[in-house]
Amino acid sequence: MEASESALLEWRESLDNQSQASLSSWTSGVSPCRWKGIVCDESISVTAINVTNLGLQGTLHTLNFSSFPKLLTLDISHNSFSGTIPQQIANLSSVSQLIMSANNFSGPIPISMMKLASLSILNLEYNKLSGSIPEEIGEFQNLKSLILQWNQLSGTIPPTIGRLSNLVRVDLTENSISGTIPTSITNLTNLELLQFSNNRLSGSIPSSIGDLVNLTVFEIDDNRISGSIPSNIGNLTKLVSMVIAINMISGSIPTSIGNLVNLQFFVLYENNISGVIPSTFGNLTNLEVFSVFNNKLEGRLTPALNNITNLNIFRPAINSFTGPLPQQICLGGLLESFTAESNYFTGPVPKSLKNCSRLYRLKLNENQLTGNISDVFGVYPELDYVDLSSNNFYGHISPNWAKCPNLTSLKMSNNNLSGGIPPELGQAPNLRVLVLSSNHLTGKFPKELGNLTALLELSIGDNELSGNIPAEIAAWSGITRLELAANNLGGPVPKQVGELRKLLYLNLSKNEFTESIPSEFSQLQSLQDLDLSCNLLNGEIPAALASMQRLETLNLSHNNLSGAIPDFQNSLLNVDISNNQLEGSIPSIPAFLNASFDALKNNKGLCGKASSLVPCHTPPHDKMKRNVIMLALLLSFGALFLLLLVVGISLCIYYRRATKAKKEEDKEEKSQDHYSLWIYDGKIEYKDIIEATEGFDDKYLVGEGGTASVYKAKLPAGQIVAVKKLHAAPNEETPDSKAFSTEVKALAEIKHRNIVKSLGYCLHPRFSFLIYEFLEGGSLDKVLTDDTRATMFDWERRVKVVKGVASALYHMHHGCFPPIVHRDISSKNVLIDLDYEAHISDFGTAKILNPDSQNITAFAGTYGYSAPELAYTMEVNEKCDVFSFGVLCLEIIMGKHPGDLISSLFSSSASNLLLMDVLDQRLPHPVKPIVEQVILIAKLTFACLSENPRFRPSMEQVHNEFVMPKSSSLDPLPMITLGQLSK
Incomplete structure (x- = not known):
C-alpha cells in the first residue's frame, strides 16, 4: 500500500492546480482506500482507480504503474489527459478494465499493452490516437470489448483480430482505417456488436458473415464497401440493427432477410442495390426503420409491408419503384417519417395516412401519384414538412392544413390543383415555406396570407391568380424568396415590397403590373435576383434600383421602360433589358459590356462598348x-x-533619392522574363492551358465571381484541372507581381486533405491564372441551392463537410507557421469531391500573419460571412475565420444562408425558436446517432458567431470538440431551443 500511495501522490503533483484541487482528498494523512476514486480489497491493496469526469489535466508519464500489482480497473475517462500512452502501462499485470476514453491522448497504441493478458475491456474512444491497430492485438485472449472509435487510426484491420474468441463488442467507428474486413473476424462467434462505420474500408462483406449468429448490431456505413449482401446474412436471427448505408454495395436484397425477425433498423441507403423488395419482408414485424433511399431498386413494393405495424421511418425515396404505395403503411399508427419521393409510384395516397397522428414528415413528390387530395389528409399535431409536388393530384387545397400547428413547409407545385388559395392558410402559425406554383389555382391573392409572419418563401407562380398584391405582405419581414410569376396579377407593384428587406429572390414576371418601378426597391439591399420582365411597367429605371449592393441578376425585359440606364453596381453579373424604350450609353460594367445581343435588343437607342451595340459618339457642339x-x-x-x-x-x-531607388527597382523588375509560369510538378505548360480552354472560351466556364473566372480544362495527358483566371493583375494587397508570387508559393506549401491542391500559377501579360485540382462535386453553395442534390446531401454528409472545413482551418491556424487566415470562408469557396469530402479553395484573399506586428489590411471577404468587427477595424486574425466558419455551419444545417438570422440569434425573439424548425426542411430530422453531431455543430455555431472575437473559440477548440465530444446535457432535438444553444 505504501508504494501505491506514493505513486498516486506523485502523479497528483504532476497535474495542474485545478486537477490537484479535484483530488484534494488525496493526502498522505489519510488511507488511500478513503481517497476519492480509489477502491481497495480486503488486503488494503488498490484494485480500482476511477477518476472519470473530474476535469483532470496532465499526462500518465509520472504514474508508476508497477506500484499497482492488484489493480483491476483503471478508469480515467472524460478528462483532458494528453500525451502518449506510456509503454509502462503493460506493468498493470492484473488489470481487467482499461477505460481511457474522451481524453486527448495521441500517438500510437503501445504494443506493450498487448501483454495485459487479463484485459477484458479496452476503451480508448474519443482520443487522437494515430497509427495502425497492432498485429499483436490477437494476444488479448480474454478481451470482450474493444472500443477504438473516434480516433485518427489508419492502416488496416489486422487479421489477428480473429483470435479474440471471447470478443463481444468491437467498435472502430470514425477513423481512417482502410483495406478490407478480414474474413477472420467471422471466427468471433460470440460477437454481438460490430461497428466499422465512417472509415475507408473497401472490398466486400465477408461471405461467412452468417457465422456470427450472436450478432445484434452490424453497422458498416459510410465506407467504400462493394459486392453484394451475402445470402447467409439470414442466419443472423438475433440481429436488431443492420446499417450498411453510404457504400457501393450492389446486387439484390436476399430473400433470407425475412429470417431476421428481431430486426428493428434496416438501413441501406445510398448504395447501388437493385432488384425488388422481397416479399419475406412481411416477416419483420418488429421493424421500426426502413431506409433504402437512393439506390437502384425497382418493381412494386411488396404488399407484405402492410403487415409491419411498428414502422416509425419509411424511406424508399430516390429509386425506380412502380405501382401503388402500401395502403396500410400506417396501420400501427406509429409512422413519423414517410419519404417516397423521386420514384414512379402510381395510384392514390395511402388511406391509412389520414389517421396517422404521429406523422411529422411526408414527402411524396416527383412520382406519378393520382387522385383527388381535397379530403385525403387529416390533421396532424406533429407534422412539420409536406411535399406533394410533381404528381398528378387534383382537387382543392384543404384548409385543414392550417390546423397542423407545427407545419413549417407545404409544397404542392406541379400538380393539377384548382380553386383558390384557402384564406385559412394564414392561420398556420409556423408556416415558413409555401410552394403552390404550376397548378390551376384561381381567384385573388388572399390578404390573410399576410398573417404568416414567419414566412421565408412564397412560390405561387404559373397559376391563374388575379387582382392586386395586398399591402399586408409588409408583415413578411423575414421572407427571402417571393415568386409570383406567370399569373394574371395586375395594378402597380406595391411599395410594401420594399419593406421585405431580407429578400434574396423576387420574381414578378409575366403578369400585368403597371406604372413605374417603386423607388422603395432601394431598401432591398440583400436582393440578388430580380425579375420584372413581361409586364406593363413604364417610366425610367429608378436610380435607387442601381444602388443595390448585392444584385447579381436583373431582368427588366419586355416592358415599356424609357430614359437612360443608371450606373449599376459591379456585383451585377447577368442583365436583360431588351424590348423596352431605353436609350443612351450602357453602364461600363462587365454585366452590360459582355451582355448578348438578345439581352439588349429592341430599345430606342442604346450605345456603348458592348459588341452588339454601336459606339457612343459625342456631338460636335458638345465638343x-x-x-x-x-x-x-x-x-x-x-x-x-x-x-x-x-x-x-x-x-x-x-x-530625388527615393525616385532613384524606385527606378532601380523598376529596372530590376523589367529585366525579368516577360511572364512567369510556376508549376509544382513541372508537367503543365502555358500553351496546354490556353489550348485546353481555347483561349478561355465561355464553353469551358464553370464559375464566375467579381475578381476571377473558373474554367474546366482537360490537359493533353488526360488530367482535368480547374483554372482560375484573374480579371485583373493580382496587386491589390502586394506592391508587385514578385510579392504576389511569393505569397502564392507560400500557400502552395499547405498540404491537407481538406484544402484544394494547388498545381501552379502563371503571371502573363495577357492571362494570369491559378491551376488547381478539379473537384467534380462543385461548390457547396451549388449543392445547397439544388433541391435534388441537397436531398442527397444528408446529415451524415453535412457533418462530414463541417468537420472537414474545421480540420482545414485548424491546420491553417495552428499547424502552419506563421498562421494563415483565409478571410473568405463561404459556401462558394468550399468545394466537394465525389465522396463528399470538403476542400477549402480560393486563397486569393488569404493573409499570412506576421506574429511580430499588427496585421492591418484592406477589407476582403464575402458579405454575410465576414466578422462584424471588420466594419470598424482592419486588423485581421484567426477569429475572423472562426466567425465565417460559424456562418457556414449555420448555412449547412439550415440548407441556405441564414441571412439576418445571424444578427438575431442571441435576441429574445430567436431564443424560443426550436432548433429542428431551423434545420433544412428538405431532409428528415436527424436521428441517432448523427443527431448528437448536428446538435454539437449547432452549439459550436453559436460560440463561433459571438460578436466579441475574444469570446469565440479557436479552431483548435472547435476541432477538439469534434474529436472528443463531451457528454451533452441538452434535451432531445424536438425540445431544444436556440436559447439553450447560446448558453
Missing part, C-alpha cells in the same frame, strides 16, 4: 462647349501653377 470649359480651367489655374512651382522644386530635391 466645342467642353473645349471652352477646358480653356477656362487652364487660365484659372495658371497663377496657381506658378505658385506651386516653387514648392514643387523643393519637393523634387527631397524625393
Whole structure:
C-alpha cells in the first residue's frame, strides 16, 4: 500500500492546480482506500482507480504503474489527459478494465499493452490516437470489448483480430482505417456488436458473415464497401440493427432477410442495390426503420409491408419503384417519417395516412401519384414538412392544413390543383415555406396570407391568380424568396415590397403590373435576383434600383421602360433589358459590356462598348462647349501653377533619392522574363492551358465571381484541372507581381486533405491564372441551392463537410507557421469531391500573419460571412475565420444562408425558436446517432458567431470538440431551443 500511495501522490503533483484541487482528498494523512476514486480489497491493496469526469489535466508519464500489482480497473475517462500512452502501462499485470476514453491522448497504441493478458475491456474512444491497430492485438485472449472509435487510426484491420474468441463488442467507428474486413473476424462467434462505420474500408462483406449468429448490431456505413449482401446474412436471427448505408454495395436484397425477425433498423441507403423488395419482408414485424433511399431498386413494393405495424421511418425515396404505395403503411399508427419521393409510384395516397397522428414528415413528390387530395389528409399535431409536388393530384387545397400547428413547409407545385388559395392558410402559425406554383389555382391573392409572419418563401407562380398584391405582405419581414410569376396579377407593384428587406429572390414576371418601378426597391439591399420582365411597367429605371449592393441578376425585359440606364453596381453579373424604350450609353460594367445581343435588343437607342451595340459618339457642339470649359480651367489655374512651382522644386530635391531607388527597382523588375509560369510538378505548360480552354472560351466556364473566372480544362495527358483566371493583375494587397508570387508559393506549401491542391500559377501579360485540382462535386453553395442534390446531401454528409472545413482551418491556424487566415470562408469557396469530402479553395484573399506586428489590411471577404468587427477595424486574425466558419455551419444545417438570422440569434425573439424548425426542411430530422453531431455543430455555431472575437473559440477548440465530444446535457432535438444553444 505504501508504494501505491506514493505513486498516486506523485502523479497528483504532476497535474495542474485545478486537477490537484479535484483530488484534494488525496493526502498522505489519510488511507488511500478513503481517497476519492480509489477502491481497495480486503488486503488494503488498490484494485480500482476511477477518476472519470473530474476535469483532470496532465499526462500518465509520472504514474508508476508497477506500484499497482492488484489493480483491476483503471478508469480515467472524460478528462483532458494528453500525451502518449506510456509503454509502462503493460506493468498493470492484473488489470481487467482499461477505460481511457474522451481524453486527448495521441500517438500510437503501445504494443506493450498487448501483454495485459487479463484485459477484458479496452476503451480508448474519443482520443487522437494515430497509427495502425497492432498485429499483436490477437494476444488479448480474454478481451470482450474493444472500443477504438473516434480516433485518427489508419492502416488496416489486422487479421489477428480473429483470435479474440471471447470478443463481444468491437467498435472502430470514425477513423481512417482502410483495406478490407478480414474474413477472420467471422471466427468471433460470440460477437454481438460490430461497428466499422465512417472509415475507408473497401472490398466486400465477408461471405461467412452468417457465422456470427450472436450478432445484434452490424453497422458498416459510410465506407467504400462493394459486392453484394451475402445470402447467409439470414442466419443472423438475433440481429436488431443492420446499417450498411453510404457504400457501393450492389446486387439484390436476399430473400433470407425475412429470417431476421428481431430486426428493428434496416438501413441501406445510398448504395447501388437493385432488384425488388422481397416479399419475406412481411416477416419483420418488429421493424421500426426502413431506409433504402437512393439506390437502384425497382418493381412494386411488396404488399407484405402492410403487415409491419411498428414502422416509425419509411424511406424508399430516390429509386425506380412502380405501382401503388402500401395502403396500410400506417396501420400501427406509429409512422413519423414517410419519404417516397423521386420514384414512379402510381395510384392514390395511402388511406391509412389520414389517421396517422404521429406523422411529422411526408414527402411524396416527383412520382406519378393520382387522385383527388381535397379530403385525403387529416390533421396532424406533429407534422412539420409536406411535399406533394410533381404528381398528378387534383382537387382543392384543404384548409385543414392550417390546423397542423407545427407545419413549417407545404409544397404542392406541379400538380393539377384548382380553386383558390384557402384564406385559412394564414392561420398556420409556423408556416415558413409555401410552394403552390404550376397548378390551376384561381381567384385573388388572399390578404390573410399576410398573417404568416414567419414566412421565408412564397412560390405561387404559373397559376391563374388575379387582382392586386395586398399591402399586408409588409408583415413578411423575414421572407427571402417571393415568386409570383406567370399569373394574371395586375395594378402597380406595391411599395410594401420594399419593406421585405431580407429578400434574396423576387420574381414578378409575366403578369400585368403597371406604372413605374417603386423607388422603395432601394431598401432591398440583400436582393440578388430580380425579375420584372413581361409586364406593363413604364417610366425610367429608378436610380435607387442601381444602388443595390448585392444584385447579381436583373431582368427588366419586355416592358415599356424609357430614359437612360443608371450606373449599376459591379456585383451585377447577368442583365436583360431588351424590348423596352431605353436609350443612351450602357453602364461600363462587365454585366452590360459582355451582355448578348438578345439581352439588349429592341430599345430606342442604346450605345456603348458592348459588341452588339454601336459606339457612343459625342456631338460636335458638345465638343466645342467642353473645349471652352477646358480653356477656362487652364487660365484659372495658371497663377496657381506658378505658385506651386516653387514648392514643387523643393519637393523634387527631397524625393530625388527615393525616385532613384524606385527606378532601380523598376529596372530590376523589367529585366525579368516577360511572364512567369510556376508549376509544382513541372508537367503543365502555358500553351496546354490556353489550348485546353481555347483561349478561355465561355464553353469551358464553370464559375464566375467579381475578381476571377473558373474554367474546366482537360490537359493533353488526360488530367482535368480547374483554372482560375484573374480579371485583373493580382496587386491589390502586394506592391508587385514578385510579392504576389511569393505569397502564392507560400500557400502552395499547405498540404491537407481538406484544402484544394494547388498545381501552379502563371503571371502573363495577357492571362494570369491559378491551376488547381478539379473537384467534380462543385461548390457547396451549388449543392445547397439544388433541391435534388441537397436531398442527397444528408446529415451524415453535412457533418462530414463541417468537420472537414474545421480540420482545414485548424491546420491553417495552428499547424502552419506563421498562421494563415483565409478571410473568405463561404459556401462558394468550399468545394466537394465525389465522396463528399470538403476542400477549402480560393486563397486569393488569404493573409499570412506576421506574429511580430499588427496585421492591418484592406477589407476582403464575402458579405454575410465576414466578422462584424471588420466594419470598424482592419486588423485581421484567426477569429475572423472562426466567425465565417460559424456562418457556414449555420448555412449547412439550415440548407441556405441564414441571412439576418445571424444578427438575431442571441435576441429574445430567436431564443424560443426550436432548433429542428431551423434545420433544412428538405431532409428528415436527424436521428441517432448523427443527431448528437448536428446538435454539437449547432452549439459550436453559436460560440463561433459571438460578436466579441475574444469570446469565440479557436479552431483548435472547435476541432477538439469534434474529436472528443463531451457528454451533452441538452434535451432531445424536438425540445431544444436556440436559447439553450447560446448558453
